[in-house]
Amino acid sequence: MIYKLLVPGPIDDVEQVRVLEWHVAPGETCTLGQLVVELETHKALVEVRAEHPAVLRTILCDSGQWVAVGAPMALLSDGADEALPDSLDALADMPLAFEVN
Amino acid sequence: MSAEAAAGTARIFFREAIARALAEEMARDPRLLVLGQDVGAFGGSYKEFTGLHARFGDDRVRDMPVAEAGMVGVGVGAAALGHRTLVSITYMDFLMLALDPLVNYAAKARFKTGGRLRVPIVVKTTAGAKGQGVAHSQCIEAWMMGVPGLTVLAPSTPADAYGLLKAALRHDGPVVFIDHKRLFPKSGEVPLADHVLPIGAACVVRAGTDVTVTSHGYMVHIALEAAERLQAEAGISAEVIDLRSLAPLDTGTIAASVARTGAIVTLEEGQLTCGVGSEICFRLGEIMGRMPRAARVGPLAAPVSSNPVLEGECLPDAARLVAAVRKLLE
Amino acid sequence: MIEPIARLRRMVLIRTVEAQLMARRDHGFQLYSTGEEAVAVGLCAALSPTDQLLSSGRAIGPALARGLDPAAVIAELLGKASGVNRGKAGRGHLAQPEAGFLGAHTVVAGNLTLAAGAALACQRAGEGAIVAVIFGDGACGAGALHETMNIAALWRLPLLLVCDNNGLSVSTPVARSMAASPLATLAAPFGMASATIDGMDVERVHTAAAGLIAGIRAGGGPAFLECRSERLTPHSSATRDTRAAPDLAAARARCPIARAAARLAGEGALDAAAFAALEQAVSAEVARGFALADAAPYPDPAEALSDVG
Structure with a gap:
């Protein structure tokens, strides 16, 4: 199964x-x-942790890039060789936990 | 807009624009001091002083007791002897405690000594309501505008915060630099190169033909939101002017705009009585020889509660501005 | 001239400037230092040229004690363009920083935090200069004094707080305005060196100030000197005196000038004839200052808008 890792919120x-x-x-x-x-937010650091083991396949926004809350940051999959789809629309959200410090 | 799209700029948070302007000016002027509550290792209430203490040390970035009159007085005294100082007053409400050194001394020092003294001090303070109640929400910039000798600046974007703070830190006299609680979540493109904005220059941030809307600080964002709605809902083309400098006030830019549009609506978060909008409208009347069609939009004439329902009711918003413009142009 | 005679002469200068000013119809609104000359003169005798002095609005004594040109001070008091501050300061805001007189600020207690800031500038400059600030007993009840002492003690600022305690805030006796007594005890919680002395004895003021200043220059942090003085005129040129005649007479009996002259006479350093000659010379100098000021123009009305922003 393929997952998209979203910027957590709110x-x-x-x-x-x-x-x-x-x-x-x-x-x-x-x-x-x-x-x-x-x-990084305007006043805090946000730590994003995996709530499900998965292989990180592709990073969609590198360090220093800006991304909106709810937008995808990376693709992950259960198997290392699963083919990645062209569209992200149908993908499941990667289970995650986040902490704002 | 990405950094790639706008060559020569980088997108940073509002707080980073302030920290960057200060770091550059502190490197440029080895005497420049930063004083205030929590400005040291803590980095400021909005992290806007992050990195300064680590780079410039205890001697130049000093935490002070919570005693605003003392903070500003000490800053003014140091500045009078040539040590340029920025004093951070966390919220603008607390500036009321420090008006004697600022208004009675700093603003008058050059005049009263026949030019023997200059007081290059910047009082940076955060205005505006955001859930903190009657004594942590006020916008009293109009009080400051009436003090001869004081320069009053209020940016609305990270780029302007950077450029105006640098201008303030190079100015010979006292400056009140006002940011806003609701500006800190914002980010924006800021020039990578050294960039000093002129003091006393407003900026047309949205061109329009039917009405001129003036505002400053966070309310500029509300004005822009209302302008989009006016266009979409009523086909009204609003020109939005970001005042940026309240004292001196750029009446030339405002008058030129109103000469084209024929109407003005002012927007501010501070009280309307003897407010920024009153001043603008009356000066326009003097310049133009007649009062233009004019309306003022501001908060209710009431304290700002920390209760979200009451705060929301008190503060001006885009809907109120849209209604005021439509009524004026009827 | 030996130093005690120079100090006596400086006190006579202050007294004479004020007397000749009071005698005029156009004296303007003034707060006189008459009676309190020893505080300013004794203190200034202990300051170095690069130190800075701030005063309250009772500034004629401090300005002259600091060595400002009497003619320029007189012109300033009369609002003439040849004044120290081009006639724009008057008594209340006299300032000549290059001469070590950062100046007067007429808001009671308003000069205290400024003095701490000036002391911070001196500390950072690292050239050994200190700041002294003269304020009245009336300032001691204001929060600014306590904020200033806290900050100055925390940062060990080179600051001498000089309380010229003339016993009256306009009409209110210090016993009715201050819970603390003596006022120098206010400095104790901040760990500052302090002293309460007879402020009508110029040599005592000089010695005490010099001692505290030595400690400040040695890095000991701020100090507090309370000088008990007497105001021999009403609070201001526009205020009626509220004191009973016997009280006023008792105050006049403590005159610091008569006391210094008597001491010098007793020591054989200055006999009556020499003192009279000194007074005459000062009187002539002051009269010349008034003549110069009278001949000088008022500021151009355009000055109302100069140096504003």
């Missing part, structure tokens, strides 16, 4: 975030609870 007053740092590289597997990516 976060008070936040419409757009800036990607600070990816902690998993494409091809690597995220374990349950692993820190995947850190995001």
Whole structure:
């Protein structure tokens, strides 16, 4: 199964975030609870953690890029070789946990 | 707009525009001091001083006791002896505690000493309502506009915050630099190169033909939202002017716009009585020889509650501005 | 001239400027230092040229004590363009920072935080200069003093707080306005060195100020000097005196000038004839200052808009 990792929300007053740092590289597997990516809001850091083990396939926004709350940041899959679709529309949301610090 | 699309700019948060302007000016002027509550390692209530303490140290970025008169007085005294200072007053309501050194001394020092003294101080403060109630919400910039010798600046975007703060930090006299709680979540493109805006220059941020809308600070965003709605709902083309500098006030830009549109609606979050809009409308009348069609939009004549229902009722919004414009143009 | 005689002469200068000013119909609105000369003169004798002095609106004494040109001060008091501040400051806002007189600020207690800021500038400049600020007992009840002492003590600022305690805030006796006594005890919670002295004895003021200033220059942080003085005129040129005649007579009996002259006479340093000659010389100098000021023009009305922004 293929998943899209979305910018989590809602976060008070936040419409757009800036990607600070990816902690998993494409091809690597995220374990349950692993820190995947850190995001920056106007006043806080947001830690995004995997709530389901999956392989990170493609990063859609690199460090320093701006992305809206609810927009996709990356694609993940259960199997390392599953073919990625052209459209993200039908994909399931990657289960995640996030913490605003 | 991406950084690639706008060559020579980078998108940053509002707070980062402030921190960057300060860092650059502190590097340029080794005497420049930053004083205030929580400006040190904590980095400011809105993180707008992030990085300054680590880079410039305790000596130049100083936390102070919560004593606003002391903060501004100390800043003014240091500035009078040539040590340019930025004092951060967390909320504009608290500036009331510090008006003696600012109004009675700093604003008059150059005049009263026959030019012997200059007081290059910037008082940076955050205005506006955002759920914090009657004494943490006020916009008293109109009070400041009536003080000869004070410069009053109010940016609405990160780029203007950067350019105006740099202008303030190079100005010879006292400046009140006003940002807004609701501006801090915003981001925007800011020039990568050193960029100093002129003091006293408003900016037409949306061209239009039927009515001129003036505003400043966060309310500029409400004015732009209302302008889009006026176009979509009523085919009314509103020109929006971001005042940026309240004292001096760029009446030339406003009058030129009203000469084209024939009508003006002013928008502000501070009280309307003796407010920014009253001043603009009356000065326009003097310049044009007759009062233009004019209306003012502002909050209710009431304190701003922390209760979200009451705060929302009190504050001006796009709907109120749209209604005022439509009524004026009927 | 030996220093005590120079100090006596400076006190006579202040007294004479004010006396000749009071005698005029066009004296304007003034707060006189008459009676309180020893506080300003004793303090200034302990300051270095690069130090800065701030005063309250009772500024004629401090400005002259600091060594400003008497003719330029007189012109300023009369609002003439040849004044220290081109006639725009008057008594209440006299300032000549290049001469070590950052100046007067007429809002009671308003000069205190400014003085701490000036002291911060001196501390950062690192050239050993200090700041002294003179304020009245009336300022001691204001929050600004306590904010200033806290900040100055926290940062060990080179600041000497000089309370010229003349016992009256216009008409209100200090006992009815201040719970603390003596006023120098206000400095104790901040760990500041302090002293309460007879402010009518110029040599005592000089010695006490010099001692506290030495500690400040050595990095000891701020200090507080309370000088008990007497105001020998009403609060201002527009205020009636509220004191009973015997009280006023008792105050006049403490005159710092008579006291310094008597001491010098007793020491054989200045006999009556020499003192009379000194007074005559000062009187002539002051009269010349008034003549110059009278001959000088008022500011051009256009000055009302100069140096505003």
